[in-house]
Amino acid sequence: MSMLAKDATKRPKDENFPVASLVLSPEHREAVLAFYAFVRLADDVADAPDLGASEKLARLEALEQALVMGDPKAPEAMLLHEADKKHRCGIAQAREMLRAFRQDVIKTRYNNWEDLTGYCRLSANPVGRFLLQLHGECASAYAPSDALCTALQILNHLQDCGKDLQNLGRIYIPLQWTMPLGGDKAFFDPAQAAMRRMILDAMLDRVDSLIDSSRILPERLQNKRLRAQSMATIALADRLSRRLRTSDPVLERVETNKADKARAFMVGLSGLIRKPESQDTHVTAEAVRRSGSSFRLGMQSLSYERRRAIHAVYAFCRNVDDIADSNVPPSEKIRFLREWRREIDRLRRAPETPIGRELARASSLFRLPLEECHALLDGMETDSAERVRLSSDHDLHLYGRRVAGSVGTLSVHVFGVPKARAFALDLGRTLQLVNILRDVDEDAARERVYIPLSRLAQLGLQDAPAAALVADPRFARICETLAEEARTGFAAADEALTSLDRAALKPAILMMENYRRVLDRLIARGWGMRQGRLRLTTADKLHLLTRAMRPA
Template structure:
């Protein structure tokens, strides 16, 4: 029986990422090319437009039988069978790939993120496992290699989403994520760029987390050549993720450039001449750097170990906040937050993410109360709901304690001032009040209202769509009251600082002054005239930089 699907649709050089780059030895490159040739043959069968589903499955079965037997009538199967004989690698990984290709024949949609990840375990991860096995690498490399392969697969799915839908009838963007547009058809409507952008960015947040997990891969590799290829591949994955954030793959083809490939290759080569170092602290530092947060000024005033620890806390906060604010369905957000709870439970055993490992290190050095991390997750679960309303002042206080007080309680231990616990909780609540006032319209667009319904009811305002509530003139009066409470909170913080070590608390003081200026600007603008999110001026930022350079 013929299993030929025609000429291969792609060659190794047509792929986004290195397949059998010249940094690999000739022996290993030949093995990788044999694996690639077999996989391309199977992929072309699964994608062949002229074949029906039954015929595709029959040909894939025949291809598997040829692989197991080493049938010389099927050269792609015979070559990979020879690799299995020589390296004890190729057969099991190729059979997993065949399961994925059979799935492509019969399954064209994925309900949620978990289903997509399960597919990637078959369609992508075996490629990395094969490379590791051929090079005789250790099992410790499996986790980061799987993360990298899954990230690469999803990047390709995003990159090819229009082509896959039009030519293959397949979509790898989870159905539930697309329903934010109302339907699959609406999601792919060219004019719906804003809504589609939110979904792509939420998916890329998950991809970037996978790339972060993959960042430690070179540290686990004994082969310098494979290490070079892994470094180059990680660099290209980051580059493609960045390009996908800047443009819409439904409207245009997005890919890495030759310059990107050249730079990644040079990074890989550099990786062969120096021993790999721990990448985890670089991951958390990069999160802080990308954030542009004004809190960075305070972090820079800390010594190396304290700064590294606060980076870990900030990166954790950023990761879970991005989940809560992203465009994933509420149930998916809760699932992602549960993953973080499991990671927190592993902190003192074997955390699986770079942020988790850095958080574990900080927890050990500075005796961080991990229950505060769980409290933050409780607050993020509130934010993850499709609709957020707080009934009364108790709920407002509890929410502020969870999302802001927890961060303060962790931070003051890193600063070395555990006696400032009450100060941290009170300041956290004050800063959160400012956040609420600053983000009224932004939150309303997400159907979130954090000013308690009980306060609105006192002025005759009943619950309604968020944009209706915040547009009512009476809403401004409630904002004024909340602003007065924030002012009182800053005054209490000033009084408390008179009894505390101001030098050690300098990062908190800088944060406090930043938010105090935000409140000043909000009050100067007025609560009834809001024109987008308020941002500090260059003069404000210069003032904060000057404060940061002075002793506390």
């Protein structure tokens, strides 16, 4: 007799992602179906609308006891018990998931990202661990499997966010993320699409990082059939993430379609034919492609290994910068940046992310000074504050050293010109001055002002809300002074290049010329009547492209 009087609410074919696809061998499919049936039953108990919390908990406890004993009165429990006897896995993972279902009965909110992923460790990751143990896979596959399972769970939560609230009273959007923007009521308000989009995209950024960390999973699997299923699942996760970025799950049902599933099947099929190649280089190259940065032009002039290394450096910089600029609370930003600190510390042992593995390779080949990665993270922590102000020129210099000098130092090592370190540090400071001048209003919207308070005080300006500071006519006069310092910096860089290997430094020179043109446009426009962020013209871009195609 089943523990519920009604049929299961879902069957394997109803799930977003493959559960027991025909790709798996018949022997393994039988065990997977037994696991799914038991877990589906337990999930239905936790979600039953006609049961009180105490009754749900009692039934979940009875299910666990039936599973451990192999009670024939509970067929789903007995079948999984028998599968565990045969394959030596299933019971332990199901009991972990029962902890999640008990949590669903008594907990309806998750405070932050760590709280949410902690829930996923119980509600999703055991599924992957079960499949790995069932197929006799190595422990090296556990971490990428966990990343994939967590990503899938959060994608499902985003997809079902409206339904979860309406039917179950549960919200899996971190409370700390919604509170600054109006809380749950504002998040689910149909009229608040722009605010909701910011939170959804911030969550999808984290999900995409998890998916990237999972891409090594197929490489680490020995069973071809499981490898094929993992590849198809990753492809579907990618697709659902992209669909959630362009659609609003509060206003409509967002899901993958038959074409998405067909493409994913073909991806998985390739895993049956041959072992997949590493995706690490794809992840870093894709980060460069998405950025649209003019720095890409210079990268193309590098040899394969140097280009691969600079892609890794750029992807790291882009990732941590996106964290600092994301619409999540400062405490969450700091937590994510500290995860990167731990990854940098693992580079000489066993990095866990695609970017980390590519950085480790680059460090080995080109002796990257990894302390510069920590310097950059120091700068990103500055940017992650609720409110950014710099007290003095010393603070401005230190900030520029961290966020730009670090990147320059890493880059000249990749270019094979480590003796150009002083050039890289000075140019980095100059480029950062241009960034500050270009992004005055964009930074002010984030309550960031990088003009030192000491300089503002010289003209009688006291600290105030950022929007008020940058609107004051006196602020424009300080920008003019900073622009002259940037011009002087470019002149010094030109002089330094006369004694350096210009061919090797071509990517840096192209970046310098790009920023020099931005500065010229800013000076011509002035700072009194700013109208959004200045962008280079088509003629500017053609000029840079022409320079990129010429020898240095």
